């Protein structure tokens with residue numbers, strides 16, 4: 235179709251055949267075709283749009299002083315965006331005939347466009363990093379118009395072809411929405427981000443949960459074959475909801491020997507382990523918080539219904555990823571993996587197919603109370619396991635669910651006012667600074683462990699996008715394979731013990747950054763270095779504990795720099811309570827355990843995220 239534009243700019247003859255498409259040969263090598271066309275960029279004016287190998291760029295047809303401003307003769311940086319990389323584009327849409335608006339550039343002058351025009355157009359959807367906060371990704375939209383619909387169609391096809399070459403973008407996702415998460419806005423948050431998924435042509439099977447445990451049940455009982463038809467699962471909710479989905483996934487699929495029990499360690503006279511591997515069977519989780527309404531374990535029948543054939547289905551855990559759209563009270567996992575707490579940023583990380591590996595702690599409760607029989611029960615934690623103060627705060631906060639996120643501040647203050655210490659024994663695996671291999675039980679952990687360890691703040695290595703420590707990854711260990719643990723090599727194993735009264739015991743898998751602790755509980759914890767950060771807080775005057783808590787709440791604080799605080803990087807620990815109080819906090823959910831042990835699995839799952847830009 236050829237039409238004369240009513241602003242006097244001729245577009246006759248400008249059809250796909252007349253485009254400047256050059257397949258040049260330079261030094262005998264074919265260069266990627268350079269395609270450019272004259273189009274209208276909505277609210278900017280007439281531009282020459284060029285298709286480059288890695289993205290689009292454009293420049294104004296008529297050069298006027300629009301892309302630079304000057305102040306006292308000094309040229310300032312261009313104000314207008316003039317390019318976008320395909321890696322930052324998540325969708326391109328063809329739009330029917332419609333209005334393209336005149337330029338809103340201050341000095342563009344109306345002569346370029348004249349006034350609003352009706353034409354065919356296409357939209358390029360992408361994102362830009364916020365200037366003030368690089369981890370925050372802001373949606374960007376460029377609308378290009380032309381009188382010829384074929385021209386628009388051709389550009390859309392070319393851009394789509396390039397987007398299809400972008401690796402790892404999901405096509406099909408399972409989505410669970412927790413409607414009551416955080417301030418009760420789970421559904422609203424999903425409605426806000428859902429258009430990003432539909433524009434990117436990502437199919438979503440959405441389940442809005444009716445009750446706790448539902449997502450766990452679906453994840454645990456869905457066959458691998460069916461789950462494998464999705465590229466991943468997305469949780470719209472908080473850390474507790476993600477934990478439920480993660481547990482549902484791993485409970486029936488992660489096959490690994492349990493860590494040693496506290497009795498094994500306490501009874502090994504010299505602290506050197508022997509015969510310390512418990513061959514737990516997976517799929518035997520019977521966790522109290524994931525129960526049917528009649529109190530029966532959710533998993534009892536469903537998991538056992540798996541056939542051997544299905545269990546052996548080559549499940550691609552490398553490809554399957556987890557996504558989190560933050561809607562919860564704390565959202566520490568999202569903050570640690572995307573650097574911000576923003577549903578749009580998280581949705582973009584998902585549709586753009588970002589990937590980061592995450593360590594997961596396997597926590598085994600051996601005894602619920604001192605009087606209980608030995609009855610191992612497995613749970614997984616992606617961020618944190620804490621006892622004492624942390625367990626009490628979570629127990630107390632459960633009474634005030636109606637308060638929403640404020641319940642944690644209220645419960646925290648209440649528990650602090652009646653602060654107690656707890657008698658317990660902890661033993662943790664020693665990780666020697668020179669030990670370059672096999673420290674995590676997942677094979678190779680090279681690099682300087684001393685650098686990870688350093689109590690000296692200036693030597694801390696903070697986890698970030700493309701983190702060298704996390705990327706120094708061991709060979710991938712399949713989730714179906716029992717893993718070789720260090721416990722099976724007693725000569726390499728030394729358990730260090732700490733017995734006494736503790737205000738709290740915490741094991742951070744990741745830094746656990748959140749709005750109350752901007753640097754996290756452990757600022758230099760990593761997403762997938764294969765370590766747990768064990769924080770033992772010995773009984774001390776309340777004023778000192780308060781000082782520790784205020785350091786946690788400060789950016790750049792030094793909460794671990796106290797005599798009563800011990801920080802150990804380890805790969806496993808065991809715990810025995812000597813009192814009646816025995817509630818742990820696993821990723822923000824209560825878990826009663828009198829005897830417990832935990833081990834970390836390096837990079838056990840992958841997330842749709844790229845790490846924080848710090």
Ligand SMILES: Nc1ncnc2c1ncn2[C@@H]1O[C@H](COP(=O)(O)OP(=O)(O)OP(=O)(O)O)[C@@H](O)[C@H]1O
Nearest residue numbers: 415416443444445446471472473474475562563822
């Ligand atoms: N429809 C539902 N109704 C009630 N509880 C649910 C529902 N769906 C999931 N849950 C449970 O609610 C718990 C808390 O969910 P979530 O983490 O999203 O909320 P939160 O307010 O951020 O709390 P947390 O501080 O634990 O993260 C989870 O353990 C989950 O199992």
